[in-house]
Amino acid sequence: MISVSTFLRDAAFRKQLNVTVTIGVMFFALASSLLTSWQGSRQVRQTLQEQGRQIAETLARQSTLALVFASPDNASEAIRTAMSFPDVTRVEIRHLSGRSLVVRGRPEGAATDGPLPDADAREAYLEAETEEFWRFVAPVLSRADDSPYEIVERKEEVLGFVRVEQSKATLTRVLAYIFLANLAISVVFAVLFLYVLGRLAARLTRPITDLSVVMARAEKGETSVRASLTGPKDIRDMAKAFNNMIAALEERELALRESRASYREIFDSVNEVIFQTNARGEWELLNPAWRQVTGIAIEDAVGKPMASLFHDEERATVEQMYSLMQRGVERDCRFEVRFTRRDGSVGWLNVAQHVRNDESGAFAGTSGILDDITERKLAAERMASLNLELENRVRLRTAELEASNRELEAFSYSVSHDLRAPLRAIDGFSRLIEEDYADKLDDTGRGYFARVRSATQRMSQLIDDLLNLARITRATMNRQPTDLSALAADVLKELTEGEPGRRVEAEIAAGLVANVDPVLVRVVLDNLIGNAWKYSAKRDVARIAVGMETRQTAQGSERVFFVRDNGAGFDMAYADKLFRPFSRLHGTNEFAGTGIGLATVQRVIYRHGGRIWADAVVDGGASFYFTLPGL
């Protein structure tokens, strides 16, 4: 037997509709028949009971004379009338005491000697009811219409009572008739209704059936199927939606085909090997680049373990990496590994792969790219070899240079030191001649000796500066955070104390700090601020500024320190000579100096990794800029 759920699942919509409505309508017909019969039976029952009561009432009214005169003849007409009703089977007229006056009808009346009726009853009532009959009782009263004109209130006098038995045969017959008639009418209407409904359902479901057929064709793979837009609006909407869906599917399929073709083109044309392995670590999918890279046919490789491609010494590493991915420890891995080509030659591959999971999330293998990096690897090896050779050369040259420098420095130092002794002798003897033989010399002779002394002193200063420059070059760097503002203020203070008569307006920006060797940077500031002091000496009011500004460069922002004065300045055409040793842009008779200072400054700045440059206008002042590492 087919269960309801199976029926609802398997049967067509129209069949379900027909069966459901048929059952419903039949049930409704039966229920309405029963309900109508029940309602009808109630009304018939009430009517028949009312009729019985009326017969009893009428008989009672017409039995007064019979009871008054104790003469059954006086009621014979009334009894005949009562008995003429088809369902009346027995009538009785009895005195108040219960003694019978008249009894007609069925002899086996149950109430012949039954209890006396209710003495207070003033109208007919149902005394008893059986399966076969009702029995009504009505009191026989002498009528007493009360009148307000009479002093004594009239009372009805009970003379006796009548009993009427009424059969239920009519009731039973009518009930059966009502039920059958209702059932017949309901069934006829139900059949008509079902017929009309069937026609209507067929009309309604035809578009659905047509749509279903079109859908089935589409399901079987037929392309370019379209549903016709007929039937009710809902169905038309459904068909329209179906057509749109099919159109969208076709568009997507086309796009997918194009995408696949595009993907295939890339897959087939790239130089890198695109691969896919299965969960057991065997090659599953390979593109044509495989053959170019390895020389092995794709069909020979598919199904073989991935590790079989790689060099014997690399297989353990490759299998270990694959195991990590299988166990979910790693999702991606990238490594460079050697492999063996079909011809036995060894190359290098860059392997990049990531884990693939199936729909349940379990490990399904890997996919990735093999990039033949053999050329690059060989080039890198060659480069490394060249670099090593270069480094060895540099190391050798540096050692030679350092030895040469050391010899040069030692030579310079000893020369400088050795030069000092004859200089001191020249200076000492020149001073003795000036002091002891001054009177023997004329002014020209004294002038010559003065110039000799001046020259020796300058040479002594020159030797000191050279020694200083050499020291700075050799000195060990001791970097630390250094307050440049404080150093600059100290330098200016010493200069002011040396020439207290000068009018100088100095401006030093606060908070100038850098990570430098303070001793070396002091030398820088001594030279730069000293030059500013010196070259502004001819100004009535000299102005010297030490500060910092931030400049934007291609690499970002840069802190640039500066020392600026309003002194003699210089011609920028000769700016490239500024930092050369012994180069001077002014004569010694104009401004004293050895030409070593700025070379020393540049050497210190360079040792800190900084840069230095200058900007000036002749007789318009000069600005020296330099950079130093920050904190």
Place this chain on the structure above:
Amino acid sequence: MTLAAFALQPGHGIAVLYPEIGEPYRSVFAKIIEGVEEQARGRVTSIAIGPGTNTQDLAADLRRQETRVVIALGRNGLKAASGLDRDMGVVAGGVLSVPEAEGRNIPVHSLAPDPALLFARLQALVPNVRRVLVVYNPGQNGWLIRMAREAAGARGLELVAYDAPDLRTALKNYQDIFAAIDPKRDALWLLQDSVAAEETTVLPLVLQETWSRNVALFSSNVAHVRRGALFALYPNNAEIGRHLGSAALAYLAAGSHATRGVTPLRAVLLAVNIRTAGHLGLNLPARQGIDLVFPEQ
């Protein structure tokens, strides 16, 4: 009008106690009250007596009204009046009769037509009548029969009266009457009597028999004419009211009743069934004297 709703006005002296009752009786009592008011020129207070009327409250109200005489109408009016102070004058009306002991103390204006008037009208309509037969319940109409004997004698008629204490006797009496009745000289008189003129059993029998035997049947009840009796005298209610008003005014003037006892109805109107008259072959006088004709046309 209920007692509670009634606004008493002092100084009237006369109050009418009437039963609170539906139609057709309400109109009868209203007409009687109209007659009373007409006679007493509005100096009347009307009080409806219902089932909830408290006699003591009624008495107190009447005292406050300085009522000195009440006109008691119907059974309820009379019952209410019986509970009043003894010095309150009572005039009874709107009843057929009262118990003899009660009727001796107060004037009672009965609704039962005076037999003398009935017999006079009978002789006018049926000139050859010599004997009047009547069945009566002694408790209800004994007083009237006594009065009728005198009236019949005065008019040269023989009155044969059968007393019927119950329905069975009444029917037996009628059977006896019809067994021996002579339509040419006898007439049958129906009273307002719940036993002797019982409507469901007696009346159909009597009407049937008198019709079939061509016996002249007259009645003290106008309803019987509607059903087939030859004629009846019925009350002129407004006139009754005027008589009651006069009696009350007389009491107010004298402080006591001039007459006591039951007075039969003399303010009467005539109702005739012309079909019955035709059946009996009677020549009716001019219709002017007839107040009500049946069958209704």
